Amino acid sequence: MEEINNNDSGAIAQIEKPQLSYSQLVWMRFKRHKMAVVGMVLLILMILYSTLGASFTTESYSNVTDTSIRLSPPYLAHPFGTDTVGRDILARTIYGGQISLLIGLIAMAVEVIMGVLIGAIAGYYGGILDSLLMRFTEAMFNVPQLPLLLVLGKLLADKIDPFPLLGREFSGSVIVIIAVIGLTSWMGLARIVRANFLSLKEREFVTAANCIGTRNGSIIFGHILPNTMAPIIVSGTLGVANAIISEAYVSFLGVGVMPPTATWGNMLNGAYQYIESAPWLWIFPGTLIVLTVLSINFIGDGLRDALDPHALIKAE
Amino acid sequence: MFRYVVRRLLQAIPLLLIISIVIFALLQGSGDPLATLGGRRTVRPEERERLARILGLDKPIYIQYVYWLVGNDWVKIDVDNDGIPETAGTRKGILRGDFGTSLVTRGEPAIDIILERLPNTLILMIPAEIFILMTALAIGIYSAMRQYSWIDQAVTAGSFIGYSMPIFFIALASMYLFAVNFRKWGLPYLPTVGMFDPKVGKTFSQVVIHLVLPIFSMSVVSISGWSRYVRSQMLEVTSQDYIRTAYAKGLSERKVLVRHALKNAAIPMVTLLGIEIPFLLGGAVVTETIFGWPGMGRLFFDHLTRSDTPVVMGILMLISFAVVICQLITDIVYGWLDPRIRYD
Numbered sequence: 001m002e003e004i005n006n007n008d009s010g011a012i013a014q015i016e017k018p019q020l021s022y023s024q025l026v027w028m029r030f031k032r033h034k035m036a037v038v039g040m041v042l043l044i045l046m047i048l049y050s051t052l053g054a055s056f057t058t059e060s061y062s063n064v065t066d067t068s069i070r071l072s073p074p075y076l077a078h079p080f081g082t083d084t085v086g087r088d089i090l091a092r093t094i095y096g097g098q099i100s101l102l103i104g105l106i107a108m109a110v111e112v113i114m115g116v117l118i119g120a121i122a123g124y125y126g127g128i129l130d131s132l133l134m135r136f137t138e139a140m141f142n143v144p145q146l147p148l149l150l151v152l153g154k155l156l157a158d159k160i161d162p163f164p165l166l167g168r169e170f171s172g173s174v175i176v177i178i179a180v181i182g183l184t185s186w187m188g189l190a191r192i193v194r195a196n197f198l199s200l201k202e203r204e205f206v207t208a209a210n211c212i213g214t215r216n217g218s219i220i221f222g223h224i225l226p227n228t229m230a231p232i233i234v235s236g237t238l239g240v241a242n243a244i245i246s247e248a249y250v251s252f253l254g255v256g257v258m259p260p261t262a263t264w265g266n267m268l269n270g271a272y273q274y275i276e277s278a279p280w281l282w283i284f285p286g287t288l289i290v291l292t293v294l295s296i297n298f299i300g301d302g303l304r305d306a307l308d309p310h311a312l313i314k315a316e
Numbered sequence: 317m318f319r320y321v322v323r324r325l326l327q328a329i330p331l332l333l334i335i336s337i338v339i340f341a342l343l344q345g346s347g348d349p350l351a352t353l354g355g356r357r358t359v360r361p362e363e364r365e366r367l368a369r370i371l372g373l374d375k376p377i378y379i380q381y382v383y384w385l386v387g388n389d390w391v392k393i394d395v396d397n398d399g400i401p402e403t404a405g406t407r408k409g410i411l412r413g414d415f416g417t418s419l420v421t422r423g424e425p426a427i428d429i430i431l432e433r434l435p436n437t438l439i440l441m442i443p444a445e446i447f448i449l450m451t452a453l454a455i456g457i458y459s460a461m462r463q464y465s466w467i468d469q470a471v472t473a474g475s476f477i478g479y480s481m482p483i484f485f486i487a488l489a490s491m492y493l494f495a496v497n498f499r500k501w502g503l504p505y506l507p508t509v510g511m512f513d514p515k516v517g518k519t520f521s522q523v524v525i526h527l528v529l530p531i532f533s534m535s536v537v538s539i540s541g542w543s544r545y546v547r548s549q550m551l552e553v554t555s556q557d558y559i560r561t562a563y564a565k566g567l568s569e570r571k572v573l574v575r576h577a578l579k580n581a582a583i584p585m586v587t588l589l590g591i592e593i594p595f596l597l598g599g600a601v602v603t604e605t606i607f608g609w610p611g612m613g614r615l616f617f618d619h620l621t622r623s624d625t626p627v628v629m630g631i632l633m634l635i636s637f638a639v640v641i642c643q644l645i646t647d648i649v650y651g652w653l654d655p656r657i658r659y660d
Contacts, residue, residue: 035473139331144595146602147632150620151342245482249602252484253617272488272606275508276496286485294480301476 029306036302042295050097062091063260071278081280084270093284096262100244103178107243110182112236115189120220123197141187146249152180153255171261181246189235196228230307234300241296248289264289321644328640335636337381343625344377369395371419384416384629385409410633416626420619426626429615430634436511437611439523441596444531448538456546457573463551471543478540487533487606494529509608530607534600549581583653590646594638598631
C-alpha cells in the first residue's frame with residue numbers, strides 16, 4: 001500500500017488504493033498498539049512453554065514425589081526447585097500451565113455462550129422474558145463471585161470421575177472449576193449483548209429480514225449477532241484472563257483443581273507457609289500467572305481499540 | 317419518599333427468601349457436617365444417628381429449611397428413636413433472631429461466632445476501603461487533568477499492570493520483600509501474621525503495623541481499577557459544556573474540579589461504591605488466609621469447608637441483608653446528587 005503511494009502521484013494513489021478488508025484493517029490497527037503486540041508475543045511464549053516444554057518431560061514425572069529432596073532450592077537437576085513433597089516445580093509449571101490455559105479457554109467459551117444466549121434472548125424478545133432474565137442477571141451480579149465459586153466448587157467436588165483428553169488424564173475437578181467459573185462470569189457480557197440487540201433490532205436490515213419471513217433464530221444468529229461481534233471478542237479475551245485468575249484463587253485456597261493434577265493456582269496452595277524458607281514455591285507459578293494474565297489483558301486492550309467501529313471510521 | 321422506602325423494603329423480602337433457599341439447598345448438598353464433628357475421634361454410628369436426630373439433620377431438606385427459618389420449638393423431636401417424639405425443640409429460627417448453633421464448635425450460637433469476627437474484619441476492610449478511595453480519587457483526578465502527560469501515561473500503564481495482578485501474588489511478593497528480606501538485610505521489617513504480636517498484646521500501634529501489608533495487598537488491584545474508572549469518568553465530565561462555562565466565568569481550576577466536575581463524576585461512582593460496601597462485611601478470604609487475619613472471610617471459608625450450615629448461612633444472609641440496605645441508600649444518595657431523579 002505504501003509502495004503505491006510512493007511510486008505514483010498522490011491523487012491517483014488515493015483512487016487506486018486497494019480496499020482493505022475488515023480483518024486487514026483490524027490487524028493493521030492492532031499492530032499499532034505496541035503493548036498488544038508485546039502481549040501477543042508473550043502469550044505465544046507461554047503457550048509454547050506449556051506445550052513444547054512437555055516434550056522434554058512427562059506428566060508422570062511432574063507427579064513423582066520424593067520426600068528426601070523436599071523443598072530443595074533450585075539446582076541443576078531441578079532448575080525451579082522442588083515442592084513440599086519433592087515434586088519438580090519446572091515440570092509442574094509446564095503441565096500446570098496446560099491446565100490453567102485450558103481452563104481459561106473453556107471457561108471463557110462457557111461464559112460467552114451463556115452471555116450471548118441470555119443477552120440475545122433478552123434483547124431480541126424483550127417484554128417479560130427480558131425483565132425476568134435481567135433481574136436474574138442483576139441477582140447474579142450482586143453475589144460476590146469468590147464465595148459463590150467456593151460454595152459451588154465444594155458442592156460439585158468429587159462428583160465427577162477423572163477423564164482422558166488430549167492424551168492426558170484430567171481430574172474431574174477440572175470440569176467443575178470450568179463450569180463454575182463460566183457460570184459465574186457471564187453477566188457483564190449478557191448486558192452488553194442485550195444493549196446491542198436492543199438497538200440493532202430496530203434497524204432496517206432486521207425489519208427487512210422479518211419482512212421476507214426469516215425465522216427469529218436465523219435473525220438473531222445470522223443477522224444481528226455478526227454485527228455485535230466486537231464487544232464479544234473483547235470481553236471473551238478478557239474473560240480468559242479472568243478465568244485463569246479465578247481458577248488460581250480457588251485452587252490457591254485448596255478447593256479448586258485437586259492435586260496431583262497441577263495447575264499454576266494449586267501449586268501456590270500453602271506456599272505462604274514457606275514464605276521464608278522456600279520462596280521458589282510461589283515465585284515461578286506466580287510469575288507465570290501474572291505474565292499470562294497481563295499479556296491477555298494487553299491483547300484485549302489492543303483488540304478493543306482495533307475493533308472499535310468509531311475508531312475504524314476515523315482511520316479511513 | 318417514605319412510601320418508596322417501604323415499597324423497596326417489602327420488595328426485598330421475597331428476594332432474601334429466594335436467596336436463602338438457593339444457598340441452603342447448595343450447602344446441603346455439599347458435604348457431611350457430622351464427618352468432622354468428633355474432631356480427631358471418629359463418631360460411632362449410633363452416636364452419629366443420635367446427633368443427626370438432635371440437630372435435625374435426619375429430616376428432609378425442606379423441613380430443615382423451615383426449622384432454620386422459623387425454628388422447631390413448636391414440634392417435639394424423637395431423640396431416642398423409639399418412634400415417640402418426646403423432646404421439645406429449642407430453635408427459634410432466623411426470623412426470630414436465632415441463627416442456630418454452630419455444628420463445628422458444638423453448642424456455640426452462630427451469631428456469637430460471627431459477631432466475634434465482624435469487628436476484626438471491619439478493622440481491616442474500612443481503612444483499606446478509605447485508603448483505596450482516597451488514593452484512586454487523587455490518582456484518577458490528577459491523570460484526567462493532565463491527560464497524556466508522562467505522569468498520566470505512567471499511571472495508566474501502572475494501573476493496567478496492577479489490575480492484572482492476583483491479590484495473592486502481591487501479598488506473597490510484598491511479604492517476601494518487606495518482611496523476609498528486610499529482616500535479612502537488617503532493615504525495619506513488617507510483621508506478616510495475625511492482628512498483633514501476642515508478646516506485646518492488642519495495642520493500637522500493634523494492630524496498625526499488622527495492617528500495613530494486608531491493606532497494601534488488597535489495595536493495589538482495587539486502586540488500579542478505581543483510578544481507571546475515576547479517570548474515565550472525569551474525562552467524560554470535563555468535556556461537557558458546563559465545565560467550559562465554569563472556566564469561562566473565571567472560576568479557579570480547584571473550584572471547577574471539586575464543585576462542578578467531581579460532583580457529577582461521582583454519580584456513577586456512588587453506584588459502584590454501593591455495590592462494594594456490603595461486601596466489606598464479608599472480609600477478604602484470600603488476604604485473611606495469607607496474613608492469618610482472624611476475620612469473616614476466613615470464618616466463612618473454614619466453616620464452609622466443614623459444612624457448618626448455620627454459620628455460613630448466617631454470614632451470607634447478613635451480607636445479603638446489607639446488600640439490600642446499601643442499594644436502597646445508594647438510590648437515595650443518587651437522587652440527592654442528581655435532582656433530576658425523583659422517587660414517587
